Amino acid sequence: MNNNKTIAIIGSSGLIGSQLLDLLKNRKDVQEIRLLVRRENGLKFTGIRECVINFEDLNAFGEAINGCDAVFCAIGTTRNKVKGDMSAYRKVDVDIPIHAAQLAAKNNVKAFMLVSSVGANASTSNFYLKFKGEVEDTVRQLNIPNIGFFRPSLLLGPRIEFRMGEKISQLLMRPVTPFIPANYKPIQARQVATAMIHTAFNGEPGVHVLHYTEMQAIKA
Secondary structure, three states: OOOOEEEEEEOOOOHHHHHHHHHHOOOOOEEEEEEEEOOOOOOOOOOEEEEEOOOOOHHHHHHHHOOOOEEEEOOOOOOOOOOOOHHHHHHHHHHHHHHHHHHHHHOOOOEEEEEOOOOOOOOOOOHHHHHHHHHHHHHOOOOOOEEEEEOOOOEEOOOOOOOHHHHHHHHHHHHHHHHOOHHHOOEEHHHHHHHHHHHHHHOOOEEEEEOHHHHHOOOO
16 A cells, blocks of 8 residues: 555544544555545544535445545444434445445455444344444455454443443443453454554455454554
């Protein structure tokens, strides 16, 4: 990958996406960061461009990705946000990542990095893990040289939006963390972002699946 990289981030306002942006914006080998967003956030920083698009408009979506060296997809929603509408949930957690990857392949993007989840499995009855598994299964078939799936469990870090369930889980898991199997240990969102960037820029061709242990082993 070249030293004047153009990067796209989908989900830049989320916990991992915001960490990706923070880490990438100061890298000398990154020339431009495109933030693919539904509405303008007014972010002003040299080398950052907000691309306001309708994610269902695949022409606009493709134009925003065209010319990128790597695409980082960290988008996701919750049942609370979509008011229990599973069709709306699927549009965010399945359709957007799959379309992003398909458009990345079409536009010869070298690396596609996706935030998935520990336990992702298209055959499970758990809708969340099923969605993640469906996305992984589709993306791994695409002609993208370097594909990364990152499977964290509970995420730690400063989230803009407050999630009560997540906060309770963090408190409950803290005393028992040493006894939790490695793949299910809580992990800092910044560590996930660090692993994504390292894999995108330094990873060998192929499909890379990283869990807690692999992500923790990567240093900034």
